[in-house]
Amino acid sequence: MTLQELKPKIKNIIVQSQLTVDERLLKICEILETNINYYNWVGFYFKNGDKDELKLGPYVGEPTDHTIIPFGKGICGQVAVSNQNFVVPDVAAQDNYIACSITVKAEIVIPIFVNGENIGQIDIDSNTPDPFNEADERFLEFVCKEVSKLIS
Template identity: 75%
Template sequence: MIFEDLKPKVEQLLKNNDITVTERLELTCQLLKDNINYYDWVGFYFKNGDKDELKLRAYVGEETDHIIIPFGKGICGQVAVSNENFVVPDVQAQDNYIACSLTVKSEIVIPLFKNGENIGQIDIDSETPDPFTEKDERFLEFVNQEVAKIL
């Protein structure tokens, strides 16, 4: 399975102390986008200081206007409040969806915890309808656990 093949690559990439944390996050986004054909936009949002909002730190894919997302707004904002994974098989069916691109059909957002606190999330948009499975959730939870180690 592709996820099992990617795990050691994620670990190795994130352990590279010769580059900044932001660069490692960007390379992780690129690794996922390049190797999983339905990952069309991959990004990391983090809590913006003491504000109730998320700030985009690293991403690959189409440019986005959504650099800052208030807690509770959109899928990412909801995950910042709920602390739970959110899989959206069809973004058109979501009332609280913030459209980044008209080509996006589905989304998955997994919270990132450090010392038990939700400090951010990985957000993935797909142009494929309903591609995300429990295997994606488990893999992205693993990625976030590895990211938390370098923050």
């Protein structure tokens, strides 16, 4: 399934008001991980209250010990500070990288904004070297914009 073909499916999940926010976020993770072969771990991190840290939300993939990430630490923590997309073609080349699994070769993190404030992010790990391109960035920005409707 192409990224474009996934967009209406994401929109459909967002409007399923009979499900909790976390249930919808998990469905988004599942549909991305299932339909995009190089999305091997898909999850959400959100700002943890008033603390300068991120807390793991719904995800699919290998279990992770990284349930809390301080701002500035790792790729997710850097995005929490920079408010910018971060595409990592080769995690081994990153100094400030938190390894979740030895199989991970690349990562992409896109922030989620509500009323101009970075409230979280989608984090995707890939076991494929350098798989992410501009189409992934634009698609994941779309996903984050849809997710922001759940949080606002």
